[in-house]
Amino acid sequence: MKKTAVVLPMVSLRTTPNSVMETQERIVDILKKNSLSVTDSRKKILRYFLESDGALAHADIEHQSGTEFDRVTIYRTLQTFVDKGIIHTIPTADNAVRYALCKDDCYAGHHHDDHVHFMCDQCGTTYCLDHITVPGISLPAGFKAQQTDLVVSGICSKCNN
Amino acid sequence: MKKTAVVLPMVSLRTTPNSVMETQERIVDILKKNSLSVTDSRKKILRYFLESDGALAHADIEHQSGTEFDRVTIYRTLQTFVDKGIIHTIPTADNAVRYALCKDDCYAGHHHDDHVHFMCDQCGTTYCLDHITVPGISLPAGFKAQQTDLVVSGICSKCNN
DNA sequence: AATATTTTGCAACATTGTTGCATTGCATTA
DNA sequence: TAATGCAATGCAACAATGTTGCAAAATATT
Ligand SMILES: [Mn+2]
Ligand SMILES: [Mn+2]
Ligand SMILES: [Zn+2]
Ligand SMILES: [Zn+2]
Numbered sequence: 001m002k003k004t005a006v007v008l009p010m011v012s013l014r015t016t017p018n019s020v021m022e023t024q025e026r027i028v029d030i031l032k033k034n035s036l037s038v039t040d041s042r043k044k045i046l047r048y049f050l051e052s053d054g055a056l057a058h059a060d061i062e063h064q065s066g067t068e069f070d071r072v073t074i075y076r077t078l079q080t081f082v083d084k085g086i087i088h089t090i091p092t093a094d095n096a097v098r099y100a101l102c103k104d105d106c107y108a109g110h111h112h113d114d115h116v117h118f119m120c121d122q123c124g125t126t127y128c129l130d131h132i133t134v135p136g137i138s139l140p141a142g143f144k145a146q147q148t149d150l151v152v153s154g155i156c157s158k159c160n161n
Numbered sequence: 162m163k164k165t166a167v168v169l170p171m172v173s174l175r176t177t178p179n180s181v182m183e184t185q186e187r188i189v190d191i192l193k194k195n196s197l198s199v200t201d202s203r204k205k206i207l208r209y210f211l212e213s214d215g216a217l218a219h220a221d222i223e224h225q226s227g228t229e230f231d232r233v234t235i236y237r238t239l240q241t242f243v244d245k246g247i248i249h250t251i252p253t254a255d256n257a258v259r260y261a262l263c264k265d266d267c268y269a270g271h272h273h274d275d276h277v278h279f280m281c282d283q284c285g286t287t288y289c290l291d292h293i294t295v296p297g298i299s300l301p302a303g304f305k306a307q308q309t310d311l312v313v314s315g316i317c318s319k320c321n322n
Numbered sequence: 323a324a325t326a327t328t329t330t331g332c333a334a335c336a337t338t339g340t341t342g343c344a345t346t347g348c349a350t351t352a
Numbered sequence: 353t354a355a356t357g358c359a360a361t362g363c364a365a366c367a368a369t370g371t372t373g374c375a376a377a378a379t380a381t382t
Contacts, residue, residue: 037348070362093252116298135296137277142318151310157303198379231331
């Protein structure tokens with residue numbers, strides 16, 4: 001139950017109006033819009049997310065980056081991105097938390113990741129099904145829902161042949 | 162997969178027909194019905210689940226049991242129970258997998274835990290909402306669902322005053 | 323009771339995550 | 353652009369979690 005609640009004004013994340021930005025520019029853009037100083041580690045880690053179609057676990061980033069930066073830096077960077085609403089976590093039952101980019105309407109302290117996630121049992125890829133929203137669940141009396149996480153597992157379209 | 166066909170409707174693991182069994186008897190009963198040898202560790206760990214109203218994490222069991230048995234034994238026992246369909250895992254976003262008793266229609270290799278789970282943000286208790294089933298989710302073309310995990314978090318009825 | 327089979331404890335190791343602190347790098351202002 | 357203040361990083365040390373092989377102990381079977 002450790003939750004850093006930094007409240008900042010709502011800012012948009014992934015897209016910038018009126019231009020097709022280069023990835024590198026978009027990366028810097030996202031960091032600056034979230035009042036984060038632009039460092040090598042943050043740029044690299046954010047790039048991994050932008051260039052990946054699936055979610056990433058800490059270990060994925062650690063393996064991809066090799067010795068480029070410290071493990072601790074990855075942990076701290078991921079936490080910072082979550083706090084700012086740049087990425088969100090995806091619950092799993094396999095002790096490997098995954099992270100994925102948030103959509104525009106997420107901001108510091110307030111995530112809007114009410115979409116369905118899909119984990120492929122075969123290739124292991126975790127997808128954000130951004131356009132499939134989580135249905136409302138009617139709970140027993142006295143229970144108050146704060147957030148709903150829905151993860152479907154099975155075979156993804158790439159593996160399904 | 163030899164499952165003894167229980168005729169009575171919806172018999173749960175916690176009760177046995179035609180008698181009010183002592184907990185100890187019920188524990189031995191469950192183990193034997195799953196072709197598991199009856200050992201001290203298994204009896205104790207199963208008892209924790211029977212006497213708990215919420216789900217348990219590995220650490221919960223480790224702390225409760227003290228030095229009674231080895232950590233490794235707990236890991237192996239939990240895995241055995243999952244394999245046999247006695248307990249099921251509950252996915253979380255905090256890297257602390259929890260386990261809860263399965264209902265009767267779970268057996269080795271085939272879980273039927275298609276019910277909603279609830280995690281209280283305040284007291285940390287994880288509930289199985291056995292009577293609330295997970296709604297079907299229509300996926301994009303090519304995706305095939307195998308299992309759906311739905312976890313609601315918020316405030317539970319005990320904490321909600 | 324003797325034997326065959328499983329389970330357990332232990333040790334050793336691997337992976338994952340956290341914290342404090344000195345050093346480095348970034349951003350701001352002069 | 354250079355100086356300065358603050359934030360981020362690397363490193364070390366540690367804690368927590370999870371895995372494996374193997375000998376000893378417990379359980380089930382005969
Ligand atoms: Mn997502
Ligand atoms: Mn359950
Ligand atoms: Zn796949
Ligand atoms: Zn509660």
